[in-house]
């Protein structure tokens with residue numbers, strides 16, 4: 175489909191002679207955004223595609239895939255762009271991105287997030303870590319790694335992370351005009367939220383200026399079948415092995431097939447292994463914020479437990495304020511928390527407050543209550559400091 179160009183934007187089309195820096199066999203430059211619901215990846219793709227097609231005169235398409243309409247569910251957004259004289263005849267998801275943006279660094283531990291990269295693809299990650307650390311976590315074989323502390327900037331500018339990520343993406347892509355993107359941010363946000371245009375413009379500029387970009391040379395430690403993205407017989411036939419150093423041994427990433435299929439699944443979708451969610455870690459569902467529990471303020475009213483959609487709160491035997499034996503709140507088991515903060519809103523005594531996650535926040539599959547370093551100052555009901563222990567160099571475990 176050809177772009178319909180508003181009169182006001184006509185002078186901007188291809189004004190700098192923009193050319194696509196890379197193309198696949200079908201003539202497309204392709205981007206994939208890996209995210210979770212609520213971080214704004216869909217709007218990021220929409221603004222970017224509008225800027226490229228309407229503003230810069232390319233042809234292109236944008237669409238997203240997501241599950242149930244709730245915060246925390248996986249979201250993928252795709253932008254595909256080509257020369258103006260070419261028609262977009264593909265609507266399939268982008269499996270081999272020239273640019274991959276990861277809106278939540280926890281997604282780096284999810285299988286498939288970084289799949290399909292080319293040798294010279296660029297990966298942009300929302301993280302306060304260094305590009306070297308992110309390269310190791312993402313196992314990027316070669317290409318470009320860029321990091322931007324989108325959450326930190328968004329908190330300071332009181333926006334969402336998507337415009338910060340958009341600034342970083344535009345800088346890393348190198349062929350997208352930032353001034354045109356800013357116009358489209360204003361056009362998308364200004365109608366409904368005119369007061370948010372300026373903070374989002376600033377977030378975009380900070381993302382553009384503060385992103386740390388590093389070219390990473392080929393590293394055989396991270397080489398796997400993922401890089402070449404195809405069945406092994408095709409890889410051998412295409413001679414992909416030549417990419418590796420002579421003598422390098424590499425492990426093919428072969429995933430086992432599903433244990434249950436149409437011919438052996440139990441009738442009615444029965445769950446045959448109850449308790450199987452104990453190993454689920456929902457930290458990748460949070461947007462970087464979580465409810466911090468303050469035992470000294472809690473009155474054990476139970477409103478948070480009634481409100482929480484994911485049954486996160488843990489109760490246990492204790493004593494009430496009169497000293498009688500009672501079930502008392504022990505706090506949220508953050509392994510299951512998706513960070514919707516409904517509990518923070520409902521709590522009548524501010525015993526739950528919104529906090530930002532930091533690198534020391536890691537949660538294990540153990541049904542324990544984990545906490546931050548600064549929670550050491552929390553007081554217990556007996557007005558003694560709550561006791562916390564650190565394990566494995568990462569985890570703070572409430573023991574008092």
Ligand code: SF4
Nearest residue numbers: 482511512514515517
């Ligand atoms: S933020 Fe609160 S209400 Fe939301 S999932 Fe976490 S514990 Fe439950």
Ligand code: SF4
Nearest residue numbers: 472473475476478521
């Ligand atoms: S709503 Fe607040 S006061 Fe009530 S049990 Fe939950 S944390 Fe405690």
